[in-house]
Amino acid sequence: MVLKESNTNLPLVTRIVLSVSNFVRGNALIIIMAIIFAITGIVFFIRSKQGKEFLDNTLLRTPLISSFLKKYYLSRIALNLSTLISGGVPIAEALEMTGDVVGNGRYKRIIFKTRDGVKKGETISSVLSGYPDLIAPLFYQMVAVGEKTGNLDSSLKNAVGFYQRDVDQGLDTFVQLLEPLLIVLLGGVVGGLMAAVLMPLYSIGGF
Numbered sequence: 001m002v003l004k005e006s007n008t009n010l011p012l013v014t015r016i017v018l019s020v021s022n023f024v025r026g027n028a029l030i031i032i033m034a035i036i037f038a039i040t041g042i043v044f045f046i047r048s049k050q051g052k053e054f055l056d057n058t059l060l061r062t063p064l065i066s067s068f069l070k071k072y073y074l075s076r077i078a079l080n081l082s083t084l085i086s087g088g089v090p091i092a093e094a095l096e097m098t099g100d101v102v103g104n105g106r107y108k109r110i111i112f113k114t115r116d117g118v119k120k121g122e123t124i125s126s127v128l129s130g131y132p133d134l135i136a137p138l139f140y141q142m143v144a145v146g147e148k149t150g151n152l153d154s155s156l157k158n159a160v161g162f163y164q165r166d167v168d169q170g171l172d173t174f175v176q177l178l179e180p181l182l183i184v185l186l187g188g189v190v191g192g193l194m195a196a197v198l199m200p201l202y203s204i205g206g207f
Contacts, residue, residue: 017192056105060134068170073107074139075163083158089123092118106134123147138162 024031045051060066077098084094092115099111108133117127125144128135141157146155 054104060104060106068174070134070136071163071166071170073102073104074136075160075167077102077107077111078139078156078159078163082153082160084154086153091124095124110134139160
């Protein structure tokens with residue numbers, strides 16, 4: 001009220017803050033309903049087959065996140081396969097069970113194609129080597145060593161340890177980068193609001 005009644009030419013940032021504030025106060029119910037509908041729509045879309053496929057593909061193409069996720073999924077594949085194989089589950093069945101729990105549609109299809117290849121007499125490593133964009137060469141090379149030596153479960157356990165360390169380091173790095181970014185973002189918001197209020201007050205006071 002003080003700013004409006006001062007008849008002062010308000011700075012741009014102050015006019016923007018006042019406009020946004022007035023818009024929110026005048027359309028609060030509409031904004032809340034729009035947010036609820038948007039969240040509901042997003043949730044339903046993500047739960048659908050097309051939505052999950054879209055999300056899986058998008059995340060695997062997103063810079064910074066994609067490298068972390070690929071290592072995470074490879075670690076998960078290796079962990080499940082090594083556990084099932086060491087427990088005496090046939091390889092084709094172990095691959096099918098792993099594909100069902102991997103948590104990503106693209107990796108699930110790769111694992112199922114590997115299962116089909118194994119049933120035809122192919123090796124796991126030879127099938128996985130056909131997907132270098134999602135399966136790191138080191139991974140299928142470790143699998144190949146395990147297949148040649150007859151210690152596939154041990155090779156997979158080594159892969160789990162290797163990728164799990166990378167995943168943990170990547171997560172720590174992400175958190176360390178996120179903290180200063182959030183501080184800068186919050187500082188910018190607070191600074192902008194303070195500037196929107198203080199700048200016209202200084203103008204009114206003749207400073």
